[in-house]
Amino acid sequence: MTDSPQFLKPLQRRCVLVCQHRSCLRNGSAEVLAAFQATVPNGVFASGSECMGQCASGTTVHIMPDNFWYCRIKPSDVPTIVQQHLWSDRPVESLLHPRFHPPAEWL
Numbered sequence: 001m002t003d004s005p006q007f008l009k010p011l012q013r014r015c016v017l018v019c020q021h022r023s024c025l026r027n028g029s030a031e032v033l034a035a036f037q038a039t040v041p042n043g044v045f046a047s048g049s050e051c052m053g054q055c056a057s058g059t060t061v062h063i064m065p066d067n068f069w070y071c072r073i074k075p076s077d078v079p080t081i082v083q084q085h086l087w088s089d090r091p092v093e094s095l096l097h098p099r100f101h102p103p104a105e106w107l
């Protein structure tokens, strides 16, 4: 965990779930989870999870309670998600799962 502001905003009390089931493990999800656990702000909990039903697009990451889904996450993506989403409340659009967050041009 890294240092964080003394007073957290409610959305900074988040849980980052990183799938640790077969397909995601083959795509490096253990390293993704380790990267989150090493860098999430105080007040954010990073944990492994069972399969989240998105096996073809792992590593799957689900951020709660704001309910954002990320797909095909690599360890190198974690610093961007931590900085932009967890610290600045700006989800990383280029990494969002299109099944849950379809791009505007699809609508």
Ligand code: FES
Pocket: 019, 020, 021, 022, 023, 024, 025, 050, 051, 052, 053, 054, 055, 056, 058, 060
């Ligand atoms: S194995 Fe990760 S979502 Fe199914």
